Amino acid sequence: MGVVSGGDGSSLRRMFLLLFFFASVVLKWRKADSLACNWGTRSSHPLPADIVIGLLKDNGFDKVKLFEADPKALKALGRSGIQVMVGIPNEFLAPLAASVRAAEQWVLQNVSAYISKNGVDIRYVAVGNEPFLKTYKGMFQQTTFPALQNIQAALIKAGLGRQVKVTVPLNADVYQSSNGLPSGGDFRSDIHDLMVSIVSFLRDNGGPFTINIYPFLSLYADPHFPVDYAFFSGAANPLVDGPVAYTNVFEANYDTLIWALDRNGLGDVAVIVGEIGWPTDGDPNANIDNARRFNQGLFDRIAKRVGSPKRPSAPDIYVFGLVDEDAKSIQPGNFERHWGLFYYDGSVKYPLVLDGGRNLVPAKGVKYLDPQWCVMSPEATLTDPQLPESVSYACQYADCTSLVRGSSCGDLDARGNVSYAFNQFFQVADQQKGACGFGNLSVLTREDPSQGSCRFEVMIDVGRHDTSVNSTAVAGMAPAVGLWLAAATVVLWNSYY
Ligand SMILES: *[C@@H]1O[C@H](CO)[C@@H](O)[C@H](O)[C@H]1NC(C)=O
Ligand SMILES: *[C@@H]1O[C@H](CO)[C@@H](O)[C@H](O)[C@H]1NC(C)=O
Numbered sequence: 024m025g026v027v028s029g030g031d032g033s034s035l036r037r038m039f040l041l042l043f044f045f046a047s048v049v050l051k052w053r054k055a056d057s058l059a060c061n062w063g064t065r066s067s068h069p070l071p072a073d074i075v076i077g078l079l080k081d082n083g084f085d086k087v088k089l090f091e092a093d094p095k096a097l098k099a100l101g102r103s104g105i106q107v108m109v110g111i112p113n114e115f116l117a118p119l120a121a122s123v124r125a126a127e128q129w130v131l132q133n134v135s136a137y138i139s140k141n142g143v144d145i146r147y148v149a150v151g152n153e154p155f156l157k158t159y160k161g162m163f164q165q166t167t168f169p170a171l172q173n174i175q176a177a178l179i180k181a182g183l184g185r186q187v188k189v190t191v192p193l194n195a196d197v198y199q200s201s202n203g204l205p206s207g208g209d210f211r212s213d214i215h216d217l218m219v220s221i222v223s224f225l226r227d228n229g230g231p232f233t234i235n236i237y238p239f240l241s242l243y244a245d246p247h248f249p250v251d252y253a254f255f256s257g258a259a260n261p262l263v264d265g266p267v268a269y270t271n272v273f274e275a276n277y278d279t280l281i282w283a284l285d286r287n288g289l290g291d292v293a294v295i296v297g298e299i300g301w302p303t304d305g306d307p308n309a310n311i312d313n314a315r316r317f318n319q320g321l322f323d324r325i326a327k328r329v330g331s332p333k334r335p336s337a338p339d340i341y342v343f344g345l346v347d348e349d350a351k352s353i354q355p356g357n358f359e360r361h362w363g364l365f366y367y368d369g370s371v372k373y374p375l376v377l378d379g380g381r382n383l384v385p386a387k388g389v390k391y392l393d394p395q396w397c398v399m400s401p402e403a404t405l406t407d408p409q410l411p412e413s414v415s416y417a418c419q420y421a422d423c424t425s426l427v428r429g430s431s432c433g434d435l436d437a438r439g440n441v442s443y444a445f446n447q448f449f450q451v452a453d454q455q456k457g458a459c460g461f462g463n464l465s466v467l468t469r470e471d472p473s474q475g476s477c478r479f480e481v482m483i484d485v486g487r488h489d490t491s492v493n494s495t496a497v498a499g500m501a502p503a504v505g506l507w508l509a510a511a512t513v514v515l516w517n518s519y520y
C-alpha cells in the first residue's frame with residue numbers, strides 16, 4: 024500500500040512536472056512572436072546592416088529573406104538568432120544550371136562560409152525569384168529546375184543537406200483556375216509539367232513551396248476589383264466555392280494553390296508565403312490607410328496562426344518589405360519603391376499592433392545629413408526655359424515617384440513640385456557641394472519644406488555610418504556626383520543648343 028501510494032505520489036509529481044512542462048512550452052510558444060520579412064537592399068542609401076538587425080529584433084522578426092547573398096547583410100546576421108533565407112537572383116540561374124561546379128562554388132562562398140565563419144543561421148536557399156512570371160516570356164524556364172538540382176546537390180556535398188533546404192519563390196501566376204474558384208486550381212498550362220517536376224523535387228528534398236501573393240496587385244490590375252475583398256475584414260459578396268465562402272482574395276488565392284498541389288498528388292508539400300504586403304505611395308490605392316488596414320489584418324492572422332479553409336495549418340509569412348527601396352525598378356509601377364513597413368530610414372510609417380499588443384518601433388541610432396533642403400529659388404520663375412529639363416534630370420537620378428497624382432506629394436503646386444525634385448536629387452547626392460546647383464533656379468534652405476502628407480526627406484549619412492569609412496571612400500564619392508552634374512550639363516546642352 025505504502026509502495027503504491029508512494030508510487031502514486033511520484034507519478035502525480037511526474038504528472039505535475041509534465042503538465043508544467045507542457046504549460047511552459049505552450050506559453051513559450053504562445054509568447055514567442057514568429058515574424059518574418061523580406062529585407063531588400065535596392066536603395067541609394069541602404070540602412071546600415073547592424074541597424075537593420077536591431078530593427079528586426081526590436082520588432083520580433085526572427086526570420087528574414089534576402090534577395091541575394093549580400094555580404095554586409097549576411098555578416099550582420101551572424102549569431103543574431105535570426106533565421107535566413109538567402110536568394111539567388113535570376114541572372115545566376117543559367118550559369119548555375121550549366122555547371123555543378125558553379126553551384127558548388129556558390130554554396131561554398133555564399134552559404135557554407137557564412138554558416139561556419141560568421142554563425143549565420145541559413146535555413147533556405149531561394150533559387151531564382153519569380154522566374155516564371157509571364158512577363159519574362161519563358162526566359163528562365165530552361166534553367167530554373169537544373170539550377171535548383173545543382174544547388175541541392177551542392178548543399179548535400181557541403182554537408183548541409185539537413186540544415187539548409189532549397190525552394191523557388193514563385194509568383195501566384197504559376198497557377199490558375201479553370202472555373203474562377205479555388206477548387207478549380209491547377210498549374211498554368213504552359214509550365215504544368217515543369218511545375219509538377221519542381222514541386223516533386225522540393226517535396227522529396229524537404230523543401231517548401233514558396234508563393235508570393237499580392238492582393239494589392241489584384242486591385243491595381245483591375246479597376247473593377249471589389250476593394251473590400253483585398254483586405255481581411257470581410258467582403259460584402261464572398262466568393263462561394265462549395266461549402267466555403269471566401270471573404271478575402273488572399274485565402275482564395277492561397278487555396279487555389281493548395282488545390283493545384285492536391286490535384287497533382289502534391290498536397291503534402293510544405294508552403295511558405297514568400298512575399299505579401301501593401302505599398303504606401305505611388306498609386307491612389309497605395310496609401311498609408313490601405314497599407315495599415317491590410318498589414319494590420321495580416322499581422323492579426325499571423326498572431327492567431329490561422330491557415331486557410333483548405334489548409335488550416337498556418338504557413339510562415341514573409342512580409343514585403345522591411346524598408347522602402349528608392350533604387351528599385353519602377354517598371355511594375357511607381358508604388359514599387361514604397362513597400363516598406365518602415366520608411367527608407369527605418370522610421371515608422373503608421374502604427375501597427377503586433378502579437379501581444381506591442382507596437383512597431385523605429386530603427387535606433389540612425390545618423391542623418393544636415394537638416395537642410397534644396398528648393399526652387401523664390402526668384403526663379405515657372406516659365407524659365409531650363410526648368411523642365413532640370414526637373415527631369417533630377418528625377419532621372421532621384422526618386423520622384425511620390426509626385427504622381429494620388430501620391431503623397433501629388434497635391435503640391437508647380438513650385439512645390441520643382442522643389443521636391445531638386446531636394447530629392449540633392450539628398451541622393453549626399454548634399455554634396457554643387458548638388459543644389461540647378462543654375463539660379465535652386466537655393467538651399469534650413470526650413471523644412473514638408474507639407475501635409477508630403478515629406479521632404481533628409482538623407483541618412485552613409486559615410487558616418489560606415490565604420491570602415493576613410494577619406495578616400497568619401498573622396499571616392501565626389502566624382503560620381505561630379506559625373507552626374509557633368510551629365511546634367513550634357514542633357515541641358517543637348518536640349519538647348
Ligand atoms: C555569391 O553571391 C554573390 C551575390 O549574389 C555573387 O555576386 C557571387 O558571385 C556569389 N559567389 C559565387 C561563387 O557564385
Ligand atoms: C507635378 O509633377 C507631376 C509629376 O511630374 C505632374 O504629374 C504634375 O502635373 C505636377 N503638378 C503640377 C501642379 O505642376
Ligand SMILES: *[C@@H]1O[C@H](CO)[C@@H](O)[C@H](O)[C@H]1NC(C)=O
Pocket residue numbers: 403404462463
Ligand atoms: C539667372 O536668372 C536670370 C533671370 O531669370 C537669367 O536671365 C539668367 O540667365 C540666369 N542665369 C543662369 C546662370 O542661369
